[in-house]
Amino acid sequence: MSALVIVVSAAPASAACNYTTWTAGTQYYTGNIVKYTNGLYYIAEHDNPGYDPTISTWFWEPTSCDGGGGTPPPACSYTDWVAGKQYYTGNIVRFNGSYYIAEHDNPGYDPTVSTWFWDPYNCGGGGGDPTPPGGFVVSEAQFNQMFPGRNSFYTYSGLTAALSAYPGFANSGSATVKKQEAAAFLANVSHETGGLVHVVEQNQANYPHYCDWSQSYGCPAGQAAYYGRGPIQLSWNFNYKAAGDALGLPLLTNPWLVQNDPAVAWKTGLWYWNTQRGPGTMTPHDAMVGQRGFGETIRSINGSLECNGGNPGQVQSRVSKYQQFTSLLGVAPGGNLYC
Structure with a gap:
């Protein structure tokens, strides 16, 4: 039997301070406001499965009863953001006419x-909603920066729609x-598709080779139908x-779905x-987690051809892209980058 999940819909700011009391283990979504046991109110800055608002401060932010946040600064007199300057959690800056608070x-x-x-x-004192779709x-914005010349087929909305298939x-x-x-997934994807440019395999001479007739189900879509896609x-x-x-x-009978539907791809x-x-010896997901x-x-992904000195240039291409993407996301790449 699956566990009961309680879903809480976002409450409007005009809810007259009748928000429900936070409950451990309840699923909350960005924008939900709860009353904590200390009598204070908190607004969910990110979806979370009932984390404690006083501990998981990345997921929760203190707010006033009407959702407006704390006391506003005098005349919004925050200084402009400066590239390369050290900022600390809670610092507020002005950037291109908008304001941002340092979460880390x-x-x-x-x-x-x-x-x-x-x-x-x-x-005026309230927080925003930074959580991507x-x-x-x-x-x-980061996705667009990673793939500035991508094929329009590879949409960000298609990617986020696909996430439900593997929530981990x-x-x-x-x-x-x-x-x-x-970053690791997108770096490998970038390498495989030339920066999300190619939707289908470019060498059409290879197309008939991808049919293994030894399989009991054969190739019902045609011998040349199972070329590289996505x-x-x-x-x-x-x-x-x-x-x-x-x-x-x-997909066996209609492999073209992979090149026609971004979410399927x-x-x-x-x-x-x-x-x-x-x-390899593990899934890429398990390797990173x-x-x-x-x-x-x-x-x-391609260890038999690239690893153990097989093609160091291809390995370096993947590693360089991974380092670029982790830098963009503001995290260290970690160790064991090569194979």
């Missing part, structure tokens, strides 16, 4: 890019681990069959990342 100490990261370190702030640790992805472990996993370049009839079965999609990439070991390092994700 940082050495002057851009408030509109490093959204884990900065939270939009209402100059779908609760993903990579914001749309980039959502397990510490905040650092979550961002490292997202962010991980899903290929071979048996992979389409396995991914389709896992996702509840008819992203789901196939997440399927491989979260469930397949490839030539278990802090085994980015190098193990390379091994699981």
Whole structure:
């Protein structure tokens, strides 16, 4: 029997201070306001499964009964943000006419890019909603910065829509681990697709080779139908069959879904990342959550051709992109980067 999950809808600011008392283990969503046992009110800054508002301060922020926050500063006299300046949790700055509050100490990261370190702030004292759509640790602005020349097929909304298929992805472990996993996935995806440019495999001469007739189900969509598609370049009839079965999609008979539906494409990439070991000894997801390092994700994706000195140039390409993305997200890349 599955556990009962209590869902709380966001309350309007005019709720006349009749917000319900916070309950441990209740699912809360960004914007929910609760009354804590100390008589004070807190607003959820991020979705959370009932974390204590006085302990999990990244998820909760003190607020007034009407949701307006604390006492506003005199005439909104906060100083302008300065790149490279050290800021500490609670510092408030003005940036491009808007205000931001430091949620974590940082050495002057851009408030509109490093959204884990900065939270939009209402100059009148209230907080903003920094959580990207779908609760993903990579914001749309960061995604756009990672893939400035991407194919329009690879939408951010398609990616966030696909997250529900594997809710543990980039959502397990510490905040650092979550961002490292997202960066690792997107770095490998970038390498596989030329920066999210290619939706389908470019060498059409390879297309007929991806049909393994030894499988009992054969290749019902045609011998040349199972070429590489999507962010991980899903290929071979048996992979389409396995991914389709896992996702509840008819990919064996209709592999074209992967190149026509952005959410389906992203789901196939997440399927491989979260469930397949490839030539490695663990899934890429387990490698990152278990802090085994980015190098193990390379091994699981293409280790038989690239690792152990097989193609150091390709490995370096993946590692460089991972380092770029972790820097953008404001986290260290960790160890064991190579395979």
